[in-house]
Amino acid sequence: MGKKKRQLLIKQIISQQSIESQHQLLENLAKEGVEATQATISRDIRELRIVKVHDASGLVKYGILPEKNSQPEDQLKEVFKDSVTNVTHVQFMNVVNTLLGTADIVAAEIDELKIDGIVGTLAGTDTIVLISKSEEDAKRLNELLLSYLA
Missing domain, CATH: 1.10.10.10 (Winged helix-like DNA-binding domain superfamily/Winged helix DNA-binding domain)
Structure with a gap:
């Protein structure tokens, strides 16, 4: 075959x-x-x-994961609007809360984009932790992710 x-x-x-x-x-x-x-x-x-x-x-x-018919960042924005409920900046990290069972899908989309400022991603069933090198990187990332929810 x-x-x-x-x-x-x-x-x-x-x-x-x-x-x-x-x-x-x-x-x-x-x-x-x-x-x-x-x-x-x-x-x-x-x-x-x-x-x-x-x-x-x-x-x-x-x-x-759904087929990508759009730009990767547009795909992430769509997944964010459908699944993410909150993004919180905590020192050098961002905590992303999602609907139950969707964190791993959102995390996979984030990882695929290879967003500058993320050095690690951890996902559970409804929570993602994004680790940055510095608090400044985490703050910039937080602003970007919050813009996806707007």
Whole structure:
């Protein structure tokens, strides 16, 4: 099976089932007659923009980030308006509060943009901590993120 067909099948499996690990994904692919290595699946996951998300009950599973039809920053603004409830600047950090189960998706969008001034990102189910090098960087980042909520 070719790459495109395999990736289409991966998207189908993830959208129809609760897949929690690469091993579980490999098992489901094998049931469909597809043999792939863990390294191949890792590449597919990255290329398909598949991330770990929390479902409504708090369980972690794979989910697919929406296709990007716009500029990356516009995509982040849209995700912010849909999911973020508050952004708080605390010394050299920013705490981003989101709707339950959306923090990991917002964090993935932030990480993908590689915003200057962020040296680390931690995400839970409804909270993201963005760590900056300095308080000045964190303040500039806070102003940028708050503008996404306006």
